[in-house]
Amino acid sequence: MQSKTSIKLSSNMEDYLEAIVMLKKSKGVARVRDISRLINVKTPSVSGALSMLAKNGLVVHERYGYAELTAKGQKLAKKIKKRHDTLSKFLTEILNIEPKIAAEDACKMEHAISPYTFGKLTKFLEFVKSSPAKGKPHWLKGFGYYVKTGKRPKCVLKDGGAK
Amino acid sequence: MQSKTSIKLSSNMEDYLEAIVMLKKSKGVARVRDISRLINVKTPSVSGALSMLAKNGLVVHERYGYAELTAKGQKLAKKIKKRHDTLSKFLTEILNIEPKIAAEDACKMEHAISPYTFGKLTKFLEFVKSSPAKGKPHWLKGFGYYVKTGKRPKCVLKDGGAK
DNA sequence: CCTAAATGTTAGGTATACCTATCTTTCATA
DNA sequence: TATGAAAGATAGGTATACCTAACATTTAGG
Numbered sequence: 001m002q003s004k005t006s007i008k009l010s011s012n013m014e015d016y017l018e019a020i021v022m023l024k025k026s027k028g029v030a031r032v033r034d035i036s037r038l039i040n041v042k043t044p045s046v047s048g049a050l051s052m053l054a055k056n057g058l059v060v061h062e063r064y065g066y067a068e069l070t071a072k073g074q075k076l077a078k079k080i081k082k083r084h085d086t087l088s089k090f091l092t093e094i095l096n097i098e099p100k101i102a103a104e105d106a107c108k109m110e111h112a113i114s115p116y117t118f119g120k121l122t123k124f125l126e127f128v129k130s131s132p133a134k135g136k137p138h139w140l141k142g143f144g145y146y147v148k149t150g151k152r153p154k155c156v157l158k159d160g161g162a163k
Numbered sequence: 164m165q166s167k168t169s170i171k172l173s174s175n176m177e178d179y180l181e182a183i184v185m186l187k188k189s190k191g192v193a194r195v196r197d198i199s200r201l202i203n204v205k206t207p208s209v210s211g212a213l214s215m216l217a218k219n220g221l222v223v224h225e226r227y228g229y230a231e232l233t234a235k236g237q238k239l240a241k242k243i244k245k246r247h248d249t250l251s252k253f254l255t256e257i258l259n260i261e262p263k264i265a266a267e268d269a270c271k272m273e274h275a276i277s278p279y280t281f282g283k284l285t286k287f288l289e290f291v292k293s294s295p296a297k298g299k300p301h302w303l304k305g306f307g308y309y310v311k312t313g314k315r316p317k318c319v320l321k322d323g324g325a326k
Numbered sequence: 327c328c329t330a331a332a333t334g335t336t337a338g339g340t341a342t343a344c345c346t347a348t349c350t351t352t353c354a355t356a
Numbered sequence: 357t358a359t360g361a362a363a364g365a366t367a368g369g370t371a372t373a374c375c376t377a378a379c380a381t382t383t384a385g386g
Contacts, residue, residue: 012373032334045374047335052372064334064381095283108275117268120258120310127309139302146290147283175343195364208344210365215342227351227364 007056007076011111014080015039016049017058020067021077030067084110086122093136094128096144170219170239174274177243178202179212180221183230184240193230247273249285256299257291259307 009017019038023030036046050067053059058073069077087110091102113121131137136144145153172180182201186193199209213230216222221236232240250273254265276284294300299307308316 010372033332041373042375043334044336044376048373091280095280095287097280097283101277101279105275105277105280108277109272112268112271112275114264114268114271116264117254117258117260120260123310124258124306127306127315130309130315132315137302139300143287143290146293147286152290152293152295173342196362204343205345206364207346207366211343 007058007072009056009058009076013049013053013056014111015107016046016053017069017073017077018080018084020059020069020073021081024069032067035067080110083113083118086118086125087113089125090121093125094140096147170221170235172219172221172239176212176216176219177274178270179209179216180232180236180240181243181247183222183232183236184244187232195230198230243273246276246281249281249288250276252288253284256288257303259310 016035016039019035020030023034023038027034032043032046032050036043050059050061053073054061057070058076060068060070084106088102088106091097091105092099095102097105128137128140142153145151179198179202182198183193186197186201190197195206195209195213199206213222213224216236217224221233221239223231223233247269251265251269254260254268255262258265260268291300291303305316308314
């Protein structure tokens with residue numbers, strides 16, 4: 001029926017899906033109560049969300065039972081998680097934001113990023129990580145210094161020429 | 164009444180505020196019809212939004228008249244615009260995303276970014292722009308090369324040592 | 327095994343943010 | 357200056373995403 005192309009889920013529904021994944025990983029099962037605590041809503045909201053997700057073929061949920069992802073749900077959840085992780089990594093590793101704030105912001109921003117921009121961000125992180133420097137590349141350390149002191153680091157090697 | 168501290172506006176209301184600013188700048192006045200066209204909603208939605216914003220003291224709107232920002236509305240709008248511009252600049256200048264896509268993504272992401280993260284992003288752009296190199300710093304050109312070719316640029320100056 | 331607390335569901339209500347249909351006002355111009 | 361088209365407002369409807377209150381089921385201790 002509605003399983004033709006890749007479903008477009010609302011931010012909220014994506015959050016529920018993410019919560020289920022996290023709980024399965026951490027507790028083995030995803031219960032309504034735990035989902036509600038995780039995303040700070042009351043249990044009736046979770047019940048409603050689960051029937052929504054079930055209607056979309058992403059979740060299986062028997063009355064009074066656990067929430068389980070279908071294959072389709074898992075596939076979607078994996079995409080969502082990747083987006084979250086990439087954004088989170090960018091915030092912590094590039095912008096030097098504390099993990100707690102980064103996690104919060106990633107949670108909100110992950111719903112707003114387009115596949116194209118996600119791709120570019122992924123490439124950017126790849127590029128930074130592939131630096132031949134051990135740990136952070138030189139310029140990124142320079143950014144840390146700039147944030148701390150408000151001044152650019154002394155230029156050991158002038159960054160001028162090169163195509 | 165509710166004008167005590169800085170108002171927390173919904174993403175949608177922020178969009179209306181932005182639209183008013185843009186129209187004032189481009190056309191001199193902000194009409195309901197133009198707002199509706201700009202953010203792709205019907206005129207009754209704009210009417211509703213304007214009374215909402217008026218109730219919050221951000222906009223003055225006489226029946227059948229133009230929408231005007233109050234001082235408070237202008238202050239808020241300026242903040243929102245800055246957030247938008249910063250995000251947009253990051254997407255275009257750092258991630259090399261085409262202006263059109265960048266604008267769309269910035270529109271969605273700007274509502275999700277926290278003040279803290281916004282601050283860091285601002286600093287990051289500052290840092291990049293303050294590079295002694297003419298134009299983009301060397302490492303950023305390297306990223307462009309990496310996106311195009313999938314390979315790291317030949318390291319003219321080995322990026323290894325340095326604190 | 328049975329009951330009380332925890333958990334889950336259902337029903338019904340609120341707020342946001344849209345929409346269409348209909349009515350009112352404004353304004354350009356014939 | 358009268359009028360019809362454009363613009364704006366209002367009324368009423370839909371969908372999402374919450375909530376509280378009340379009811380049902382499960383489960384863990386006594």
